[in-house]
Amino acid sequence: MYKAVLVDDENYDLEGLRQLIPWNELGIEVVCSENRSLAALSYIDQHPIDILVTDIKMPVLTGLELSRKALDRNPNLKTIFISGYQDFEYAKEALNLKADGYLLKPVDDDEIVELLRKVVTEIEATRKKDDEQSRFTESFAFVKNDFLQHLLEGRINQDALPAFLARYPLDVPVGQAIAVVIELDDVLWKNKQAPDAGQSELQIAARTITEYIDNHRLGSWFAISPSQFAFVYSKEPSQIEETLEELHAFVSDRTGFTLTSSYGEPVEFPEGIARSYVQAKELIGNKMFIGKNRVIPPRLARLRIVKDAKDLNAILDEMFIGVANYELVKICDCMDDLFDNVRSFEHPVKVYSFSIHIASKLEAYLNTVNETYESLLGWGFEHLDVIRQFETVEDIKSWLRKTLFEISERLFVKKQSKSRRLIEPIERFIQDHLAEEITLREIANKFSYSANHMGFLFKEQTGESFNEYLVRNRMEKARILLQVPTLKIYEVADHVGYKSLAYFSRLFKEHYGITPGDYRKQS
Known part of the structure; x- marks a missing residue:
């Protein structure tokens, strides 16, 4: 169906056009009928149409002006003018606009139907010609592109080449x-x-x-x-x-x-x-x-820059040590050494295989510490197929480095969490027994550690030696107890494990810069 817009400021004439013409039989759909030319122009601005039927003399925007603006937007638009004025000047200007028809009011139904049939035939002929031209252009472009591909791939006979170039320059x-x-x-x-x-x-x-x-x-x-x-x-x-x-x-x-x-x-x-x-x-x-x-x-x-190949297993072992100890710089250095070997490869497939080999060795290493890709990152070994989607060595290297960093960090956090879980019950025991004589060896024996391991655990988790940790906690409890007025200072000392009042006072002053008695006076 072709789309038509009807415009006439006389409502009676507009309704007659809309109702009395067999638009459907002509293959035309009236998509807009307006008695205001500006409203019609607004519709034309926003919608594609094929035919404009308009009165010539209208207020604000004449039919001639409406047609001129519509043709600016669509040069192929078919235009039919209707006028109640037998004025040669109007007819002449309409012809200058390449009007497809000019009718006088009152409009004869048979005359406008015949004119519309002629317009539809012209539109169909134009579209058929455009379609043929488009198909020819597409076909020509396809054959030309196919010829160019064969030419570049060296698959055209040299004797036939001049004829092809003449036809497809x-x-x-x-x-x-x-x-x-x-x-x-x-x-x-x-x-x-x-x-x-x-x-x-x-x-x-x-x-x-x-x-x-x-x-x-x-x-x-x-x-x-x-x-x-x-x-x-x-x-x-x-x-x-x-x-x-x-x-x-x-x-x-x-x-x-x-x-x-x-x-x-x-x-x-x-x-x-x-x-x-x-x-x-x-x-x-x-x-x-x-x-x-x-x-x-x-x-x-x-250009071919190849460094001396290094022992891959030695580099991998060193890199896994870096992963285990959260040494990111070492991981980077080892990754650089590994990928220096890639420069000697002749084909990208070898790069992918080499990279997956590194990832496989990493999986084997993780198994030795009871971990997997699944337990640390939440994905299985098949996830490594992502490596094949990278296009450059640097992309693969960057992805592997990021993966190693993440694994190293997860291992570090897990290690810290495990140690923390071990020391928490020890800390609770110490807090409950501050009034007693406590030694590192006694604590180690109670929790089934060696004294050396217990000392290392305290230093790693608290940043303090066992003795420093013990004194600090006793002083903090003493400071709280000194705020209880019914307790004597020697009783406070006894509650935090010191039988000697003088020794307790000296440690308290070293810790807070003030004697227990002065602290009580200030609190």
Whole structure:
């Protein structure tokens, strides 16, 4: 159904148009009928329509003015004018607006029906032509992109190449050309984090890339995959890195993605372009080692920095000691040493295998202290599949380091909690027996520890030696008892385990800077 708007300031004429014309039979739906031209314009501003039927002479906004504004918004709009005035000037201006019909009031029903049929036929013909053109354009674009992919992959016969290039020109300057490969970063990871939104965000980012390439005439392109694209660079070769950096900035500013791009050496076009493309593909494959969110030029293909391999088992043992003792710096140093070995790998698959091997060794170590990934982090070993979703060595290294930090902290907290549970009953016993003679050895024997271990436990948990802890608690209780006026000072001393009043007074003054008697006077 085509959509029509009717406008006439005479309500009788407007209702006649709406009721007496067989709109449905004509394939037309009257979506708005108004006696105020401004209200009609407001509707047209907010809704797509195909036909405007309007009176010419109306207050505030004439039909001619309404048509002019509507045509500005939709140049394909079909317009029919109706007027009660046989005025040549109106008719002439209507024709200047490319009116599709001009009728005089009172309107003859057969005449307007015939005119509307003619308008519908014209709309159908225009749409059919547009559809055919659109299908041809899409088909041409598909074949051109397919040809470009075959050209870059070196799968087109050299004898047939001139005919293909004549039919599907690639807008490549005479002389040298460069193949470029672009890849969106962290696609797997982002899709795992937000699976519902991931696909739509990927499509937006892909469209942003291809529209930028087209709008800036960077060259003909094709999609290698939903997240990877290739094109033949058609600008000045010396400016390629600057151009790609600008593309990176444009995409990252408008989407949630960053880009990594690579390009091959300049070559003669078309005979050498496949060689440049192979080089660009190899370079983008090295993103694992070189890094993401950057431009990878051909010169990096010749760089290979490999340190002397170290004993992996020795490094792992040292790293696990760091994990056990909550030594984060040691963990970082060992992680650096481990991943220095990665520089010698030739393929990303080896990096993933190596990283999972580290995680497996960590699981084995945790078992020796009666822990697992499940007990510490709440996830099973299968969670390590997340490693395969990272795209660079630095991403994997960062994730492993963060995991080790978290495990080390959980082990530390558990260790502290365990020691705390051990010392709490000892502290309660001491508080209940402050009036008695208490020694470290006696406490250790009672709770089945060695004296050395008991001394270490106190120092670790309280920051004080056993004697310091005992004196501090006795002095704190003495201070409270001195506030009870019925107790003599020697009785207070006896209640906190001191038979010698002089010794008690000296310790109290050392602790609080005042004698027990003076403290009582002040309290």
